[in-house]
Amino acid sequence: MVKEIKWTPESIDAFNGIIKYLESEWTIKDIENFVTATKIIADFISEHPKMFRKTNKKNIHEALVTPHNLMIYKIYPRHIDIITFWDTRKNPRKKKF
Numbered sequence: 001m002v003k004e005i006k007w008t009p010e011s012i013d014a015f016n017g018i019i020k021y022l023e024s025e026w027t028i029k030d031i032e033n034f035v036t037a038t039k040i041i042a043d044f045i046s047e048h049p050k051m052f053r054k055t056n057k058k059n060i061h062e063a064l065v066t067p068h069n070l071m072i073y074k075i076y077p078r079h080i081d082i083i084t085f086w087d088t089r090k091n092p093r094k095k096k097f
Contacts, residue, residue, distance in 0.1 A: 001077050002046050003046055003049060003076075003080050004046070004078070004079040004080070005042050005045065005046050005077075005079070005080050005082060006079050006081050006082070007081075007082045008049065008081055008082065008083055009083070010084045011051065011081075011082040011083055011084050011085065012081065014084045014085040014086075015038070015085060018034065018069060018085060019031060019034070019035075020033060024065070025086065031038075033059055033066075034065070034066060034069070037065050037066055038065055038071065041063045041071055042071075042082070043061060044063070045061075045073060045080055047079065047082055049061070049073075049075045050075070051063075052064075055072075058075050059072075059075045059076070060072065060073070060074050060075075061073055061075065062084070062086070064088075065085070067088065068087055068088050068089060069085050069087065069088065070083050070086040070088055071085055072085070072086055089097050
């Protein structure tokens, strides 16, 4: 069963922050690749929510979008919330979700 994907305000801010960083440091092609990868991962999550790594928090999973970005999401019975994005170069113990 395909579940609806909902973006939290924090996930929108994090996504836009990544885009802003890519605009200042990388190319348009890199931005397009990130946006495309995010859409592909969101589609996979919608169809197969438990496909990606489970965290130690209940119903929270994380999917690697790029080598430097994780998408963190929570599974609900009827939908999925994208909670935030996490830079994989940061200390994993500081993840807040």
